[in-house]
Amino acid sequence: MCRRSARSGANSLAFEDIGMSQGGAAAPALRPSRFRLLxxxxxxxxxxxAALLVxxxxxxxxxxxxxxxxxxxxxxxFQNYLTAYGRARYLDALRNSLLLGLLxxxxxxxxxxxxxxxxxRTDMPGKGFTWAVVLAAxxxxxxxxxxxxxxxxxxxxxxINVVWRAVTGATExxxxxxxxxxxxxxxxxxxxxxxxxxxxxxxDLISSEMxxxxxxxxxxxxVTMRKVTLPLVWPSILGGFILIFLETIxxxxxxxxxxxxxxxxxxTTQLWQFFEDPVRVEVAAAFAIPLLLITIALIAVQKLMLxxxxxxSQTGKGGERREVKLGPWRWVLLGWCVxxxxxxxxxxxxxxxxxxxAKAWGRGFSLDNLTLRNYxxxxxxHDQAPQAVWNTLWFSAASATxxxxxxxxxxxxxxxxxxxxxxALGFLxxxxxxxxxxxxxxxxxxxxxxxxxxxxxxxxxxxLAFTARFLPIAYASSQAAIxxxxxxxxxxxxxxxxxxxxxxxxxxxPLIKSSLLGGWLVVFIVASRELSAAIFLxxxxxxxxxxxxxxxxxxxxxxxxxxxxxxxxxxxxxIVGIGMKLVGRDFMLRRE
Amino acid sequence: xxxxxxxxxxxxxxxxxxxxxxxxxxxxxxFVSLLGPSGCGKTTTLRMIAGFVDPTGGSIQVDxxxxxxPGAVVxxxxxxxxxxxxxxAIWPNMTVAENVAFGLKLRNLSSEDVRSRVREILDVVKLExxxxxxxxxxxxxxxxxxxxxxxxxxxxxxxxxxxxLSNLDANLREEMRFEIRRLHDEFRITTVYVTHDQGEAMATxxxxxxxxxxxxxQIDAPHLLYTRPRTxxxxxxxxxxxxxxxxxxxxxLLLDGVSLGxxxxxxxxxxxxxxxxxxxxxxxxxxxxxAPTDAGLVLEATILGxxxxxxxxxxxxxxxxxxxxxxxxxxxxxxxxxxxxxWLRIDPRQLxxxx
Numbered sequence: 001m002c003r004r005s006a007r008s009g010a011n012s013l014a015f016e017d018i019g020m021s022q023g024g025a026a027a028p029a030l031r032p033s034r035f036r037l038l039x040x041x042x043x044x045x046x047x048x049x050a051a052l053l054v055x056x057x058x059x060x061x062x063x064x065x066x067x068x069x070x071x072x073x074x075x076x077x078f079q080n081y082l083t084a085y086g087r088a089r090y091l092d093a094l095r096n097s098l099l100l101g102l103l104x105x106x107x108x109x110x111x112x113x114x115x116x117x118x119x120x121r122t123d124m125p126g127k128g129f130t131w132a133v134v135l136a137a138x139x140x141x142x143x144x145x146x147x148x149x150x151x152x153x154x155x156x157x158x159x160i161n162v163v164w165r166a167v168t169g170a171t172e173x174x175x176x177x178x179x180x181x182x183x184x185x186x187x188x189x190x191x192x193x194x195x196x197x198x199x200x201x202x203x204d205l206i207s208s209e210m211x212x213x214x215x216x217x218x219x220x221x222x223v224t225m226r227k228v229t230l231p232l233v234w235p236s237i238l239g240g241f242i243l244i245f246l247e248t249i250x251x252x253x254x255x256x257x258x259x260x261x262x263x264x265x266x267x268t269t270q271l272w273q274f275f276e277d278p279v280r281v282e283v284a285a286a287f288a289i290p291l292l293l294i295t296i297a298l299i300a301v302q303k304l305m306l307x308x309x310x311x312x313s314q315t316g317k318g319g320e321r322r323e324v325k326l327g328p329w330r331w332v333l334l335g336w337c338v339x340x341x342x343x344x345x346x347x348x349x350x351x352x353x354x355x356x357x358a359k360a361w362g363r364g365f366s367l368d369n370l371t372l373r374n375y376x377x378x379x380x381x382h383d384q385a386p387q388a389v390w391n392t393l394w395f396s397a398a399s400a401t402x403x404x405x406x407x408x409x410x411x412x413x414x415x416x417x418x419x420x421x422x423x424a425l426g427f428l429x430x431x432x433x434x435x436x437x438x439x440x441x442x443x444x445x446x447x448x449x450x451x452x453x454x455x456x457x458x459x460x461x462x463x464l465a466f467t468a469r470f471l472p473i474a475y476a477s478s479q480a481a482i483x484x485x486x487x488x489x490x491x492x493x494x495x496x497x498x499x500x501x502x503x504x505x506x507x508x509x510p511l512i513k514s515s516l517l518g519g520w521l522v523v524f525i526v527a528s529r530e531l532s533a534a535i536f537l538x539x540x541x542x543x544x545x546x547x548x549x550x551x552x553x554x555x556x557x558x559x560x561x562x563x564x565x566x567x568x569x570x571x572x573x574x575i576v577g578i579g580m581k582l583v584g585r586d587f588m589l590r591r592e
Numbered sequence: 593x594x595x596x597x598x599x600x601x602x603x604x605x606x607x608x609x610x611x612x613x614x615x616x617x618x619x620x621x622x623f624v625s626l627l628g629p630s631g632c633g634k635t636t637t638l639r640m641i642a643g644f645v646d647p648t649g650g651s652i653q654v655d656x657x658x659x660x661x662p663g664a665v666v667x668x669x670x671x672x673x674x675x676x677x678x679x680x681a682i683w684p685n686m687t688v689a690e691n692v693a694f695g696l697k698l699r700n701l702s703s704e705d706v707r708s709r710v711r712e713i714l715d716v717v718k719l720e721x722x723x724x725x726x727x728x729x730x731x732x733x734x735x736x737x738x739x740x741x742x743x744x745x746x747x748x749x750x751x752x753x754x755x756x757l758s759n760l761d762a763n764l765r766e767e768m769r770f771e772i773r774r775l776h777d778e779f780r781i782t783t784v785y786v787t788h789d790q791g792e793a794m795a796t797x798x799x800x801x802x803x804x805x806x807x808x809x810q811i812d813a814p815h816l817l818y819t820r821p822r823t824x825x826x827x828x829x830x831x832x833x834x835x836x837x838x839x840x841x842x843x844x845l846l847l848d849g850v851s852l853g854x855x856x857x858x859x860x861x862x863x864x865x866x867x868x869x870x871x872x873x874x875x876x877x878x879x880x881x882x883a884p885t886d887a888g889l890v891l892e893a894t895i896l897g898x899x900x901x902x903x904x905x906x907x908x909x910x911x912x913x914x915x916x917x918x919x920x921x922x923x924x925x926x927x928x929x930x931x932x933x934x935w936l937r938i939d940p941r942q943l944x945x946x947x
Contacts, residue, residue: 209681217695
């Protein structure tokens with residue numbers, strides 16, 4: 001039914017356009033150029049619009065519609081909203097999500113801004129190391145960090161607490177990850193790279209003359225940083241803050257792994273509960289609406305702030321770039337970066353690896369505790385794990401390929417302004433950026449899981465959802481790639497007698513190859529660890545690694561969980577390594 | 593006591609010496625330009641004066657106290673100077689008034705004082721109506737004025753300008769030269785001005801220091817620099833010139849074997865005996881179709897070619913009996929045909945011996 005609505009939407013648009021073009025063709029004497037609209041590119045445009053409607057618009061519209069529908073009968077009702085917001089427990093979840101978002105974003109900002117400043121502007125040593133830390137924290141799936149921190153800071157057997165009790169003789173744990181702050185901390189440990197990337201790229205664009213000008217007028221290092229440098233990148237700090245807030249309120253993995261045992265309910269875990277038997281998609285849809293509205297509103301706020309006149313940073317090189325000399329303070333900053341490295345990547349990774357090779361992780365680092373059993377079990381004996389690895393690989397590859405092809409076509413049409421209304425295509429391609437993954441998943445479930453499409457449990461459902469979810473990433477990198485190729489490059493080929501397609505194949509394609517590969521790899525990586533959307537859409541035979549990992553966590557066997565995490569990390573590292581080799585060291589962290 | 597003294601100032605990056613034993617001294621209220629091609633070390637010199645770059649040799653003194661010496665450098669913020677940057681470096685997040693007030697606030701002035709001094713200086717640079725605008729809303733010339741106001745309002749001991757006009761279009765550049773000189777005449781701030789544009793240096797400066805390959809080649813008032821360049825580089829860099837190898841034999845100045853007359857002639861600089869290199873400006877010659885009757889440096893020549901440039905003719909002439917080709921300038925109405933026999937008269941005061 002929803003499929004019908006999506007298709008009829010696409011069709012009516014297509015008809016309108018064909019109608020227009022025929023109207024133009026009927027009056028060739030007046031506007032002979034209208035004939036051009038009938039060239040094959042027009043059909044491509046229609047096909048792209050249809051694809052984007054299926055991927056982006058239809059699920060959202062369907063979700064909105066069913067939030068006002070009675071289950072079974074489909075009658076119009078407000079009942080779903082009354083149910084979704086009628087219980088204190090559900091409202092608490094909403095409040096918790098907002099608080100969690102604020103807290104994580106605050107911690108991330110506090111962590112990342114000094115790091116970004118240190119790497120971009122100062123003579124702090126160990127900049128390469130800091131980069132590596134940020135990359136590692138970014139690449140490591142957040143739920144793996146959460147599992148690592150359970151091993152580190154679980155109240156009873158967590159490493160930190162065991163050592164603390166042994167050293168001090170105390171009976172109470174030092175730290176407890178199963179708390180609200182604990183959860184916010186773990187989330188921040190994997191989201192701070194966003195603030196770092198935002199702020200660092202903004203700092204990189206500021207000419208050092210801006211700081212020199214303050215120095216020569218009498219401002220020292222700290223006054224300059226406070227009054228000139230930081231205010232100049234304020235929009236980027238805020239942008240990073242908002243993005244982390246939004247990522248956090250839409251995050252499923254960490255709140256499920258830490259929050260559910262700690263009895264802290266947030267919107268995403270509550271949505272998950274609406275999907276337990278009996279599945280109440282209509283109520284979930286109603287409950288997901290605020291997530292969508294908040295996201296759209298904040299992205300709009302951020303755009304407004306960035307557009308404010310006084311903050312348009314005038315970039316421009318001039319003079320030599322001068323690093324701020326910190327004296328002994330550079331060791332303080334390095335200490336900060338090393339601490340972040342240990343907390344975000346170092347310690348969680350060590351305990352995860354230890355557990356994955358251990359018979360029982362609590363017995364510690366001894367030789368007789370060492371075993372490969374966990375890996376062997378998963379790879380050869382587990383009934384779902386090999387299937388999940390295979391699923392993850394080919395779902396990710398398929399959706400990365402689809403997203404890049406779609407994005408490339410759209411970007412080419414938009415950047416080269418090949419058609420009127422090309423902008424609409426670009427808008428649709430970027431739209432999923434403001435749709436939280438979990439909301440998109442509910443939309444996909446609502447639109448395509450049931451009859452007439454009945455995609456539930458099929459690989460196609462997941463691949464389509466991943467494609468839609470990561471389309472903006474693919475689009476951004478395709479757009480940047482095509483922008484970088486001056487149209488005259490193609491025109492030079494065409495004036496020498498090459499057709500448009502020939503010119504694209506011989507000139508444009510080779511030039512954008514490596515950026516596209518970079519985009520493909522990034523989509524592959526984020527798709528391979530995606531949990532928030534996958535958890536709502538997987539069927540018995542389409543479990544991905546992330547979903548299976550979550551299932552294993554629920555069973556509480558941390559050695560096997562860790563080993564599975566190790567396999568996932570290994571795959572990710574191979575892909576990242578290929579990317580660095582082929583595309584360049586910073587292909588993951590480039591801000592598009 | 594001079595305001596600013598550079599003595600033996602040197603900056604080397606490893607084996608590469610970019611500023612090589614520069615000596616320069618500015619009296620209070622003096623305006624000196626560092627003029628030279630890109631890579632000559634002028635900007636590095638300026639940034640050493642500002643304290644952004646540490647010298648590897650020599651020293652910088654202001655009012656007798658050493659601000660920079662190898663290993664002992666007062667940071668920029670404690671030098672009491674101000675500077676205007678190539679990119680203006682106007683902070684885009686502050687209004688015009690906030691930009692100008694920045695340095696004053698750091699000097700702990702009362703907010704009343706800050707306000708009145710900001711108002712005064714904005715009057716001077718004619719920006720009084722734009723005080724509450726953001727830089728992004730200003731034109732390039734207005735931003736330049738904000739930079740000037742911000743630098744002058746703190747009454748610096750030395751004002752430094754680093755190619756401040758290079759980002760402006762030609763008309764505005766001309767206007768701002770005079771503006772900078774006007775502000776200097778009004779406030780008499782000791783100023784060091786870095787530029788590669790000789791027109792700018794000439795229009796603004798009391799003295800110009802021509803730099804090449806890290807060294808100062810010559811420091812002189814603009815008109816002396818033009819008429820009496822002391823080195824081959826200065827003669828070639830400042831204005832156009834004919835660089836000629838000449839001989840002085842038995843008190844006679846010979847140009848490729850042709851006599852120019854006695855070396856002791858009035859107006860000629862002292863000429864050493866033997867081989868000399870002389871610089872003869874195109875403007876130092878006039879072209880006559882009849883032989884001049886009075887005595888002086890006169891050569892017979894043939895017109896080889898000519899180009900009309902609007903404000904002047906540019907002739908290529910060959911003195912008879914030589915293989916030389918000289919460029920000579922002439923007024924727009926003084927048209928002489930190619931191939932014609934003419935007389936060149938040379939103003940001895942504009943003939944310079946260069947090293």
